Amino acid sequence: MLACKNVTKIYGVKGSDNKTIALDKLSLEVQSGEFVGIMGPSGSGKSTLLSAMGGIININSGEILLNNKNIENLSQNEIALFRRNHMGFVFQDFNLMDGLTIKENVALPLILNKEEGKKIENKINEIMKFFSIEDIKDKYPWNVSGGQQQRAAIARAIIHKPQILFADEPTGNIDSKASEEIMTSFKHINEEKGGTILMVTHDPLAASYCNRITFIRDGTIFSELDRKGDQKSFYHQIIASLKMMGGITHEI
């Protein structure tokens, strides 16, 4: 469904020696209905990979294919529209709009798509219930917890039923209890709604909710791990893989 093939991304000024090869001929495929995690040491290229696959940044070479369509062939406007209609994004710092209530924030993609008022109301009510945020719908982001803000951000990211949800360190700014709630939400999106998710995380516990983990180092794939058995055993396999890669320096 979504694939990157031999993707290279180099940061730096053209002609200058000061260049960073963030992605080095990296290939990765995500099938519809998968929940894939990306892990790796700091600076290994995780966020760059997510941004490249989400069409947020341009790549130097290779291909990004969504349903066999090369998104690199689209114009900037077409990519922006494509992202708005078919992709959802969640970031570490929530990115909610302070001047809007939680409900208004969640409704934003539907308002931008000029959907009809009654339809918006129905969709909002359903999704607020799914994420247990109906009680805070009229509050502003600064008046609710980090976990509630992130649940609202995820609701906003999937309300238009995107083909794929991208999440970059979604539990990076919240405490461990709220992190578990967020990861349970992702699991429900994946299992109950059939949502496809690609998530970058440092956190082995968050990663243990995925079905597959791709470990990257120095912009290339180091190893991959498929979930077998229960979540606890997957968690221990993830820790072992991180140790092997040198991406973890302390016991968790």
Ligand SMILES: Nc1ncnc2c1ncn2[C@@H]1O[C@H](COP(=O)(O)OP(=O)(O)OP(=O)(O)O)[C@@H](O)[C@H]1O
């Ligand atoms: N806008 C940029 N300009 C120049 N170099 C960049 C830029 N963004 C990232 N880099 C460099 O590219 C490499 C990969 O960065 P990236 O943010 O993708 O790594 P990461 O694995 O997500 O790191 P972290 O876990 O610390 O967030 C790093 O060496 C980083 O310094």
